[in-house]
Amino acid sequence: MSLWIMNASVWNEERSELERKHVRIEEGVIASIVNGSESVDAGGSETIDADGKLLSPGFIDMHVHLRDPGFEYKEDIESGSRSAAKGGFTTIACMPNTRPVTDTAETVRYIVDKARDQAIVKVLPYAAITKSELGRELTDFASLKEAGAIGFTDDGVGVQNAQMMKDAMALAQSLDMPVIAHCEDDSLVKGAWATEGEFSRKHGMKGIPNESEAIHVGRDVLLAEATGVHYHVCHVSTEQSVRLIRLAKQVGIRVTAEVCPHHLLLSDEDIPGLNDANWKMNPPLRSPRDVQAVIEALEDGTLDMIVTDHAPHSAEEKARGVDLAPFGIVGFETAFPLLYTKFVETGRWTLGFLLQRMTSDPARVFRLNSGRLEVGAPADLTIVDLTSERAVDPTSFLSKGTNTPFGGWSLKGWPIATIVDGKLVWSE
Ligand SMILES: NC(=O)N[C@@H](CC(=O)O)C(=O)O
Ligand SMILES: [Zn+2]
Ligand SMILES: [Zn+2]
Numbered sequence: 096m097s098l099w100i101m102n103a104s105v106w107n108e109e110r111s112e113l114e115r116k117h118v119r120i121e122e123g124v125i126a127s128i129v130n131g132s133e134s135v136d137a138g139g140s141e142t143i144d145a146d147g148k149l150l151s152p153g154f155i156d157m158h159v160h161l162r163d164p165g166f167e168y169k170e171d172i173e174s175g176s177r178s179a180a181k182g183g184f185t186t187i188a189c190m191p192n193t194r195p196v197t198d199t200a201e202t203v204r205y206i207v208d209k210a211r212d213q214a215i216v217k218v219l220p221y222a223a224i225t226k227s228e229l230g231r232e233l234t235d236f237a238s239l240k241e242a243g244a245i246g247f248t249d250d251g252v253g254v255q256n257a258q259m260m261k262d263a264m265a266l267a268q269s270l271d272m273p274v275i276a277h278c279e280d281d282s283l284v285k286g287a288w289a290t291e292g293e294f295s296r297k298h299g300m301k302g303i304p305n306e307s308e309a310i311h312v313g314r315d316v317l318l319a320e321a322t323g324v325h326y327h328v329c330h331v332s333t334e335q336s337v338r339l340i341r342l343a344k345q346v347g348i349r350v351t352a353e354v355c356p357h358h359l360l361l362s363d364e365d366i367p368g369l370n371d372a373n374w375k376m377n378p379p380l381r382s383p384r385d386v387q388a389v390i391e392a393l394e395d396g397t398l399d400m401i402v403t404d405h406a407p408h409s410a411e412e413k414a415r416g417v418d419l420a421p422f423g424i425v426g427f428e429t430a431f432p433l434l435y436t437k438f439v440e441t442g443r444w445t446l447g448f449l450l451q452r453m454t455s456d457p458a459r460v461f462r463l464n465s466g467r468l469e470v471g472a473p474a475d476l477t478i479v480d481l482t483s484e485r486a487v488d489p490t491s492f493l494s495k496g497t498n499t500p501f502g503g504w505s506l507k508g509w510p511i512a513t514i515v516d517g518k519l520v521w522s523e
Contacts, residue, residue: 097121097140098517102131103150103478105468106447113446118150120474123516127470143512143519145478149446152454152468153185153216153475153513154431157461158250158275158329158353158402160423161187161218164205165194170407170495172206175427176214178405178494180521182427183510185475186217186465187405191228192251198223198234200242207243215520216513217465217475221275224249224263230256236266245461248275250329253311255281261318268324273461275327278311278336279377288417290379294363303379309335316343316350327460328352330404332378334388341397351460353402354389356433357424361500362386372413372420373500376406393452394444400457401449403430407496425496429487431479433501435508446481474517479510 098120104113105128115131119140129135161175170178172189179187189206191197197206203220210218222244226232228251236247247267254260254276267274284307289295291302312328316339319326328340331352343350357376362383366374374380392398403426413420431453438444458466465475487504489497512522 097126099135099137099140099142100150100476101135101137101142101144102147103145104147105150106450108447111445111447113149115147116150120517123474123518125468125470125472125474128468148511149479149481150468151183151450151477151479152466153477153515154183154453155186155457155463155466156184156403156405156427157188157400157457159187159189159405159427160192160407161189162407163193163209164202168495169409172209172218173213174493174495175405176210176216176218177521178425178427178492179216180513181493181510182429183431183477183479183513184216184427185477185513185515186219186463188219188221188245188461190248190250191221191223196223196227197221198226198228200235200238203239203242203244216515219245221246221248221250223247224254224274225259228252230254230259233259233263233266236270236272240270240272246273246275246327248277248329250275250277253277253279253281257314257318260315261322264318264322264324264326268322273325273327275329276311276315277329278308278315280307280310283307283310288375288379288422289366290363290381292363292382294366298369305333305335305381305385308333308378309339312336312339316340316348319343319350320348323349325349325351330355330358330378330402331389331392331398332358332381333385337388337392337397341392344397351399352397353400354393354398355402355404356426356430357500358389359386359393360433360437369417371500372415372417373424373498375417375420375422376404376424377422399460401430401434401452403427405494407494408498410497413498423498425492425494425499427494428492429499429501429506431510432506432508433504435481436506440507474514476514477510478512479508481508483507483509485509
């Protein structure tokens, strides 16, 4: 059975403009793309009229927390996948800071199996670098890979011991697998939740210094050089990290990196006060100068991709107050509208640039077969309404988490339909 998506606006990178196309899908694969001026005979096949809306490769998010197993009250594989689909994502890679930590083949298989049965988007699991993410003993990389893990990371915490990280990289390299790092030196972060800067000074609080992130980036690019591994830096937030990644890339070290919407859009000076833990995330919101640095780094390719770091927590946990609440904000259902409205509508980026950083760039870095709208590619697609303006309403999220600092923001660029392997999995 074939499916036609008629009257879609598809981005043409060479001409830097949208073009009207009809797209035919057969057996979950893009079978043909014809000019919108041509009449097609869709007789007998299913059709979706995109009515001039944007048709993009489905978004790819290589850093998300689905909380399953163990923290299903925050999110689970099913709810997280529905939230992702509503945000236009068709492939998501989930972090191993679950309970138990995803540090055995059995837990990787649990995620793979549950995702196959219950997720409406593609779910790729990461496995932990160290057992229980405690930094003491490496996990069994070969069996985790065999079970379906796509990379190794202790996201949530930094690997504190350099020798442990070097051993992890050498082992990952021998298996042709990437190491993905949450960069944070615990000896420089003690009892703080906001960045060391304007906000922390104003409130007489201890802050998290920029070096706590960059010191791991610096250490790890040297270890990546020594081991030859593909090393990927999580949620880059500081000017210093950017500088080190840029330098490492210049000398040919195999390093890639990601940045989150909130670090591109918000600084510590935007935090409204001490009453709302939805402004608490790790890394923290940094200075306006850091925000400019990560934007420029994304633009020049020092940072390769945008990820959400979707990190749902319960309302009760976030209500414990800024000191006690857990770090993290949800991301799926606001990412594209935020970036489209604040960077594309304003004329700073082309639509093509934003789409690349959310589709083909993550696909290239992690060697995925998706992320392109081409004949022969998997029909993982997103239809987006670029014109209707709507306010962010956390109560309407499909995620179990409503922890976002973006509630009430008026945005354009809302996904309206999501297609995975040629199947309509979500629509408004
Ligand atoms: N980003 C966050 O603030 N929190 C993440 C952990 C992480 O990504 O480091 C979480 O698991 O809640
Ligand atoms: Zn992290
Ligand atoms: Zn994370």
